[in-house]
Amino acid sequence: MTGFSRVQMIGVALMVALIVLAPSVLYPVFLMKVLCFALFACAFNLLIGYVGLLSFGHAAFFGMGSYVSAWTIKHWGITAEVAILLGGATGAALGLVLGWLAIRRQGLYFAMITLALAQMVYFFCLQAPFTGGEDGIQQVPRGKLFGIVPLESDMTIYWLVAFVFLAGFLLIHRIVHSPFGQVLKAIRENEPRATSLGYRTNDYKLIAFVLSSMLAGIAGGTKALVFGIATLTDVHYSMSGEVVLMTLLGGLGTIFGPVMGALVVTAMENYLAQFGAWVTVTQGVIFMVCVLAFRRGIIGEIGAKLKVTL
Numbered sequence: 001m002t003g004f005s006r007v008q009m010i011g012v013a014l015m016v017a018l019i020v021l022a023p024s025v026l027y028p029v030f031l032m033k034v035l036c037f038a039l040f041a042c043a044f045n046l047l048i049g050y051v052g053l054l055s056f057g058h059a060a061f062f063g064m065g066s067y068v069s070a071w072t073i074k075h076w077g078i079t080a081e082v083a084i085l086l087g088g089a090t091g092a093a094l095g096l097v098l099g100w101l102a103i104r105r106q107g108l109y110f111a112m113i114t115l116a117l118a119q120m121v122y123f124f125c126l127q128a129p130f131t132g133g134e135d136g137i138q139q140v141p142r143g144k145l146f147g148i149v150p151l152e153s154d155m156t157i158y159w160l161v162a163f164v165f166l167a168g169f170l171l172i173h174r175i176v177h178s179p180f181g182q183v184l185k186a187i188r189e190n191e192p193r194a195t196s197l198g199y200r201t202n203d204y205k206l207i208a209f210v211l212s213s214m215l216a217g218i219a220g221g222t223k224a225l226v227f228g229i230a231t232l233t234d235v236h237y238s239m240s241g242e243v244v245l246m247t248l249l250g251g252l253g254t255i256f257g258p259v260m261g262a263l264v265v266t267a268m269e270n271y272l273a274q275f276g277a278w279v280t281v282t283q284g285v286i287f288m289v290c291v292l293a294f295r296r297g298i299i300g301e302i303g304a305k306l307k308v309t310l
Contacts, residue, residue, distance in 0.1 A: 011256055011310060019162050028154040029226065034266045035165040036223040041246040041258030042172050043215035049253035050176055051208045052188035053103075054111045056240050057118025058216055060098065061091035063235025064121065065217025070137040070230035071130055080143040080151055084164065084221045091217020092210050094121070099209035103202055106191075118237060125235050136231030140224055157226060164222050168215050173255055175211065184208055249290055251297025256310050260299050264290075 022031050040062055047053050065087030073083040102113045125131045132138070142151035151157040175181050186194045187201050195201050224230040233239065246265050251257025268286065272279045294301045303310035 005309060007306070008255060008310065015256070015259070016166070019166070023155060023158060028158045030266070030270055032154075032158055032161045032226045033223070033270075034263050035161050036219050036226065037243075037246065037266055038259045038262035039165045039168045039222070040216055040219040041243050041250070041262045042169055043212045043219065044243045045247045045252070045254075045258045046172050046175065046215070047208060047212040048247065049257075050181065050188060051184045051205055053205060053209070054107075054244075055102075055114040055209075055212075056111045056237070056244070057098065057114035057116075057121075058212070058243055059235050059237060059239035060118040060121040061095055061213040061216040062220035062223075062239060062243075063125065063230075063232075064094055065091045065220030066224040066230040066234040067125065067131055067137060067220075068217075069221030070140040070224040073143050073225065074137065074140050078143070079147045080145050080157075080160065080225055083143065083225065084218055087221020087224070088214045088218035091220070092214035094217075095210045095213020096206070099206050099213065103205045103209065115237065115240070118235075118240060122232070122235050122237065125232060131230075131232075134232060136229055137224075138229050140228045140230065142225050142228070151225070161222055161226060164218065168218060169259070172215070176255070180204070180207075245287065247297075249287065249294075249297060251294075251300030251303070251310070254297065254299045254303060254310050257297050257299040261297070264298070 019031075019035075040058075044055070044058050047055055047058075068090040069083040069087035072078055072086050073080065078086075098114065098117045101117065102110055105113055126133060130137075142157055144150050145156075145160060149156065151160065176184075183194065183199055183204055186197075186199070187204060191201050220230075220234055223234070242265065246261035247258050248261070249264055250259065250261025268283055269279075272282050275282055290298065296304055299310050
């Protein structure tokens, strides 16, 4: 595993062990939701944590990946892996268009442009015939893997979701620790200096944006197959806000931070639902405590205490 430090290799081994053992203790559908959102958060962290671009519109790529995967597997009867890849391709294509428009601006202007463009995508999904409007695309079959292995069993599709997450996680790590990733970090730290060294910074930012959008689309497509539905919730601006919270809570610019953030946020949504209307207040209090106690995020603080990069 090129690029991993010793501590990171231990972290990856521990994460893989938890993924393998967790289904014997926890509900597989809950774990699959965590893994889908973890991949989504890792994709978002690639953009904000290593390029310094804050996107408030990442739900557009997650949601459109979800819609395309759901529609193609339901109406075309394609295999599960192709449907997930189509979700990723949709995210990448949309990211290419929206990213080309957005990267011309920086800072708050970039964030507002991504939010505005994502809202356009949301209203498109609300009106487009193939999305089902407010009803969404329901009763989406899980299909078969490679046309052979049926995925109706929760445990069977769990291993597919785990593989997709680990593949995306390792891809992001390889990108970050490649020469391309070093240029992205240089752009984050001092874009004018990177430009003065001869790097076409807008091209690098656009490529990173497309890669992040592709992985977000894969996460959305995978989630649609797991739950058998694609709805407006996946493309709503609140989903963009949720992935921001996951990343900040886990640790901005860390490899394992988004995974931890997705686990914490998803667990709160799942296990605090019994409090009804108070769940939002409870979440707010927990987030406030975490932000005050863990300024670098949970994983960021642990890494700082241990003086290692996580």
